[in-house]
Amino acid sequence: MSHDFLTGVYNRQYLERVFGAKLEQWARQGRSAAVALVALDKGPQLCDTYGQPVMDQLHCFVGNQWKKHYDTPLHQVVCRLTGSIFVVGSVDTTGPQLAARMQELYEQMPHECITTTGMMHRVQFTMSGAAAGLDEVEAKNWPALYELCDARLRKVQASGGDRIGCAE
Secondary structure, eight states, X not given: OOBOTTTOSBOHHHIIIIIHHHHHHHHHTTOOEEXXXXXXXXXXXXXXXXXXXXXXXXXXXXXXXXXXXSOBTTTEEEEEEETTEEEEEEESOOHHHHHHHHHHHHHHSOSEEEEOSSSOEEEEOOEEEEEEEXXXXXXXXXXXXXXXXXXXXXXXXXXXXXXEEOOO
């Protein structure tokens, strides 16, 4: 299986096996590629407030918002990494280019989701993200990109979140 059963986007197994291998291939070919980690801000608090069924609907909503723009297998993909963290990957782009495009899309996205589990809820949310490109890491592979993106994502979240960043 290559898709997350809940959201329908690619899953971690696809990311690590298929897209990760493509990243390494593109690096050997001298092509640029970038990935971004995107997380729901205050995910645990949202879950405590609304419950897991509402969070599941919110994960589907968020995954599909990104999938509308990044769903060309082996070129642009959206994967659910864990819980409320998604990965967007794109070939022939740099980290700053991916971050800028995602920020532009993020600003146009709805920041609330109407959920229908039990009583209807209008759940407002924000997201944080951080991108990095193959040209920014010594080891030209998924683990190196993940490590850099994760560090950047933590900084974006620590500064208040609600944006997609790229710089250290």
